[in-house]
Amino acid sequence: MKTELCALLGIEYPIIQGGMAWVANASLASAVSAAGGLGIIAAGNAPADYVRGEICKVREMTDRPFGVNIMLLSPFAGEIIDLTIEEKVPVVTTGAGMVPAKVMKRWLDAGVKVIPVVPSVAIARMMERNGACAVIAEGGESGGHIGELNTMPLVPQVVDAVKIPVIAAGGIADGRGLAASLMLGAVGVQMGTRFLVAHECTIHRNYKDRVLRAKDIDTVTTGKSLGHPARALRNPFTRAFAENEANPDMTLEEKEAFGAGALRKAVIDGDEKNGSFMAGECAGMVNREQSCAEILAEVTAQAEEVLKGAAKWVR
Amino acid sequence: MKTELCALLGIEYPIIQGGMAWVANASLASAVSAAGGLGIIAAGNAPADYVRGEICKVREMTDRPFGVNIMLLSPFAGEIIDLTIEEKVPVVTTGAGMVPAKVMKRWLDAGVKVIPVVPSVAIARMMERNGACAVIAEGGESGGHIGELNTMPLVPQVVDAVKIPVIAAGGIADGRGLAASLMLGAVGVQMGTRFLVAHECTIHRNYKDRVLRAKDIDTVTTGKSLGHPARALRNPFTRAFAENEANPDMTLEEKEAFGAGALRKAVIDGDEKNGSFMAGECAGMVNREQSCAEILAEVTAQAEEVLKGAAKWVR
Numbered sequence: 001m002k003t004e005l006c007a008l009l010g011i012e013y014p015i016i017q018g019g020m021a022w023v024a025n026a027s028l029a030s031a032v033s034a035a036g037g038l039g040i041i042a043a044g045n046a047p048a049d050y051v052r053g054e055i056c057k058v059r060e061m062t063d064r065p066f067g068v069n070i071m072l073l074s075p076f077a078g079e080i081i082d083l084t085i086e087e088k089v090p091v092v093t094t095g096a097g098m099v100p101a102k103v104m105k106r107w108l109d110a111g112v113k114v115i116p117v118v119p120s121v122a123i124a125r126m127m128e129r130n131g132a133c134a135v136i137a138e139g140g141e142s143g144g145h146i147g148e149l150n151t152m153p154l155v156p157q158v159v160d161a162v163k164i165p166v167i168a169a170g171g172i173a174d175g176r177g178l179a180a181s182l183m184l185g186a187v188g189v190q191m192g193t194r195f196l197v198a199h200e201c202t203i204h205r206n207y208k209d210r211v212l213r214a215k216d217i218d219t220v221t222t223g224k225s226l227g228h229p230a231r232a233l234r235n236p237f238t239r240a241f242a243e244n245e246a247n248p249d250m251t252l253e254e255k256e257a258f259g260a261g262a263l264r265k266a267v268i269d270g271d272e273k274n275g276s277f278m279a280g281e282c283a284g285m286v287n288r289e290q291s292c293a294e295i296l297a298e299v300t301a302q303a304e305e306v307l308k309g310a311a312k313w314v315r
Numbered sequence: 316m317k318t319e320l321c322a323l324l325g326i327e328y329p330i331i332q333g334g335m336a337w338v339a340n341a342s343l344a345s346a347v348s349a350a351g352g353l354g355i356i357a358a359g360n361a362p363a364d365y366v367r368g369e370i371c372k373v374r375e376m377t378d379r380p381f382g383v384n385i386m387l388l389s390p391f392a393g394e395i396i397d398l399t400i401e402e403k404v405p406v407v408t409t410g411a412g413m414v415p416a417k418v419m420k421r422w423l424d425a426g427v428k429v430i431p432v433v434p435s436v437a438i439a440r441m442m443e444r445n446g447a448c449a450v451i452a453e454g455g456e457s458g459g460h461i462g463e464l465n466t467m468p469l470v471p472q473v474v475d476a477v478k479i480p481v482i483a484a485g486g487i488a489d490g491r492g493l494a495a496s497l498m499l500g501a502v503g504v505q506m507g508t509r510f511l512v513a514h515e516c517t518i519h520r521n522y523k524d525r526v527l528r529a530k531d532i533d534t535v536t537t538g539k540s541l542g543h544p545a546r547a548l549r550n551p552f553t554r555a556f557a558e559n560e561a562n563p564d565m566t567l568e569e570k571e572a573f574g575a576g577a578l579r580k581a582v583i584d585g586d587e588k589n590g591s592f593m594a595g596e597c598a599g600m601v602n603r604e605q606s607c608a609e610i611l612a613e614v615t616a617q618a619e620e621v622l623k624g625a626a627k628w629v630r
Contacts, residue, residue, distance in 0.1 A: 001628050121531045121599070141465040149531060150456040151467040152495065153486030153596040157531045160600065171468030180467065180495035182628060183621050216436045216464060216472045248563060281468040284436070285475065306498050307629050310622040313316050313497060 001300045004165055005188035008134060009091060009113065010065050012036030013296045015178070016115075016136070016167060018192030019069020019093050020144060020278070021045065022267040023203055026057035028292070031200035034062040035293035040093060042069045048079040055087050065090040067115075072097030085110040093117060093136065096145060096228075104130040117169070117190075119147025120154075121161040128162045135162065136190050139170025143193050143280035145230045146170075146221065152184070159185035173282035175302020182307070191299075193280040199291045206270030207277055210235075214283035226255060233277040237262055241276075316615045319480055320503035323449060324406060324428065325380050327351030328611045329503030330493070331430075331451070331482060332510050334384020334408055335459060335593070336360065337582040338518055339510075341372035343607070346515035349377040350608035355408060357384045363394040370402050380405040382430075387412030400425040408432060408451060411460060419445040432484070432505075434462025435469075436476040443477045450477065451505050454485025458508050458595035460545045461485075461536065467499070474500035488597035490617020497622070506614075508595040514606045521585030522592055525550075529598035541570060548592040552577055556591075 003014040017024065017032040021044030029039030039062075041054045051068060058066050068089050070080050073096045081103055084092050088110060095117045107114050108131050117136045118124040124135045137158040139151030149157075151170040159166045168181035169190035181189050195201055197208050210233050220234045222241045232238055241262075244255050259276070266275030290298070318329040332339065332347040336359030344354030354377075356369045366383060373381050383404050385395050388411045396418055399407050403425060410432045422429050423446050431442040432451045439450045452473040454466030466485040474481045483496035484505035496504050510516055511526050525548050535549045537556045547553055556577075559570050574591070581590030605613070 001630070003628060139465060139467065141468050149596055150454065150465040150486055152454065152465070152492060153456050153488070153600070154531065156489065156491050157597075157599050171465055173468070174471065176471050176499050177467060179498035179625070182625065183494035183498055184491050185621075216469065281464055282472075284472050285468070304629050306500075307625040310494070310497065310625045313318060314619050314622050315316070 001304050003182065003187045005134070005167065008165060008187075009038055011038050013300050014188030015296055015299060016040065016067070016093070016188065016190040017195050017292075018142075018169065018190050019067070019095065020192050020196075021071065022263050023196065023201065024069065025202060026054040026061070028195060028198060028201045029054070029066050030058040030061035031198065031292040032195065032296070033058065033064045033066040035291075035296050036064070037292070037296045038065060038067055038091060040067045040069050042071075043074065043076070043080045044071055045074045045076065047076045048083045051080055052083055052087070055089065067091030067093055069093045069095060071095055072099070081106070084112055088112065091115060098123060099127060099130060099132070101130045104132070115167070118158065119149060121157050124158045124162050124166075128164050132164060134165040134167060134187070136167045136169050137186070138190070140221075140229075140231070141171035141281040142169060143219070143231050143283070144278040145228055155181065155184040155186055171280060171282050173280075173285050175299045175304070176306055177282070178299055178303040179306045182303070193283050194286050194295060194299075195292065196279065197286055197289045198295060199289060203267045204270030206272060207266050207275075208289065210277050211279055211283050211286055212289070214279065214286070216281065216284035219279055219281055219283060223259065226252065230276070230278060231280060233279050233283065235275070235277060236273045237276055316619050318497065318502045320449070320482065323480060323502075324353055326353050328615050330611055330614060331355065331382070331408070331503065331505040332607075333484065333505050333507030334382070334410065335507050335511075336386065337578050338516065339384065340517060341369040341376070343510060343513060343516045344369070344381050345373040345376035346513065346607035347510065347611070348373065348379045348381040350606075350611050351379070352607070352611045353380060353382055353406060355382045355384050358389060358391070358395045359386055360389045360391065362391045363398045366395055367398055367402070370398075370404065382406030382408055384408045384410060386410055387414070396421070399427060403427065406430060413438060414442060414445060414447070416445045419447070430482070433473065434464060436472050439473045439477050439481075443479050447479060449480040449482060449502070451482040451484050452501070453505070455536075455544075455546070456486035456596040457484060458534070458546050458598070459593040460543055470496065470499040470501055486595060486597050488595075488600050490614045490619070491621055492597070493614055493618040494621045497618070508597050509601050509610060509614075510607065511594065512601055512604045513610060514604060518582045519585030521587060522581050522590075523604065525592050526594055526598050526601055527604070529594065529601070531596070531599035534594055534596055534598060538574065541567065545591070545593060546595060548594050548598065550590070550592060551588045552591055
């Protein structure tokens with residue numbers, strides 16, 4: 001199936017793989033891109049040298065378009081912006097902040113397509129004004145760091161507010177979610193949680209098992225009181241984090257320090273006690289390990305099937 | 316447009332009007348039912364005599380099916396259950412709790428169709444086992460009292476878990492949301508916020524104006540720390556409520572007492588300072604006052620239009 005997003009990015013399937021810090025490395029991104037989606041390398045809090053290495057690996061593995069996700073609050077954001085320009089990365093997605101107009105201009109001058117992840121209408125509009133070629137409207141049912149609005153009401157409101165294409169994210173893990181997103185006016189989707197269990201995803205075995213076993217109610221949001229809510233699978237870490245948040249005897253700094261490195265402990269060590277196993281509310285419907293190629297083919301085939309079924313409701 | 320829900324309930328449009336306490340009275344419910352949707356009288360915390368009066372009024376105004384929403388935590392829930400059986404109300408929807416098996420049996424014996432509002436897969440399964448004819452899977456983007464999961468990931472997970480029809484609710488205010496819900500496997504939708512500004516809705520002028528002016532980010536959730544989160548438009552009341560929640564010097568009882576009667580103050584008095592103007596995240600896309608008949612016709616026509624448009628993505 002083809003949508004406007006395929007033409008915009010030169011990809012086969014209207015599916016972007018989410019830029020999950022520590023998770024979205026060259027192995028995952030190249031597999032998604034090679035299979036016809038848009039693979040994304042997450043820069044997270046890593047320095048430019050790491051990201052440069054991942055870009056090289058993706059380019060060794062596929063000639064197809066890929067992207068880099070830049071967490072704008074990263075201490076290395078500046079050098080990674082330079083790197084993406086130097087490397088003429090086909091697509092940049094951005095999160096955790098707003099892209100300054102002058103940075104956007106440098107990307108546009110270098111021919112880099114910029115697709116910010118946005119949590120609201122106002123930020124979508126600002127990104128459009130600054131030159132974004134599309135936005136990802138991401139609902140708070142996503143895994144990891146999240147905004148306040150949710151996918152079903154957010155996407156159509158952003159679609160109504162901007163002229164550039166809108167990609168839906170948050171709570172989407174199969175062809176039904178893709179088809180629903182198209183009905184809301186989106187041109188495609190970004191999925192994260194479903195790719196956590198892809199064969200080419202290199203996270204710890206324990207992390208994959210947690211996602212595969214998850215039920216619908218197994219994620220929880222922590223960090224809201226610190227100003228940066230994040231969704232992860234419930235475990236001793238999220239319980240301790242929530243207790244700390246409610247503890248008036250801890251300083252903000254101590255609360256922040258407690259969470260530092262927790263995602264890495266989940267991804268690298270599979271540490272059930274101290275790790276943050278970030279995942280979206282759709283973890284409950286992610287039950288099978290597949291290759292990225294299988295995931296892309298299955299999601300789009302299911303979307304086509306349910307879209308064809310729409311004929312029965314239409315006079 | 317017709318779906319399985321129309322046949323199940325004997326209605327023309329696959330749209331249920333949400334059972335909003337203080338808001339969903341005979342005026343609104345009869346208008347929705349007369350126009351071909353399923354109108355709902357909200358029992359809220361009102362005694363049976365009030366509800367009986369509203370049922371009579373609806374029956375005077377239309378012969379079409381309608382429903383009563385029962386808030387199971389209401390002190391009057393027991394007498395309202397008796398009333399719905401005595402009156403052979405066509406449909407009962409339930410919220411704020413689980414329908415006990417023996418209550419369900421009484422309804423089924425009386426020929427009352429029961430459609431619980433459910434926040435998760437486990438509760439949907441339990442309601443199916445007890446004899447519900449359908450469930451409303453409601454995401455936390457709804458207005459009023461809400462669950463934790465959101466519509467986009469909740470609906471397909473409930474659809475996969477039960478054999479009875481699933482109705483989507485939460486964040487749905489137009490035909491795009493209806494079409495998207497059908498793609499997720501639902502047979503129809505429940506909408507609340509859109510009906511707040513219906514001509515036949517008798518809430519205070521100030522309440523309607525707040526909804527009409529709302530932007531996407533204008534709702535907020537309060538009450539989570541008290542165990543019953545609710546979504547409303549931001550105003551002095553929600554700010555004060557949130558401050559109270561964070562105040563270690565107030566008792567739970569004092570915090571609860573502060574919120575008592577706030578919805579009534581919004582609905583009846585239009586009290587901007589002390590009222591709780593409950594509304595969903597889709598308030599930002601509710602911008603016009605229309606009759607219930609216009610709302611139902613417009614939502615379904617738009618749904619048909621976007622469903623027809625699906626043909627362009629399908630090979």
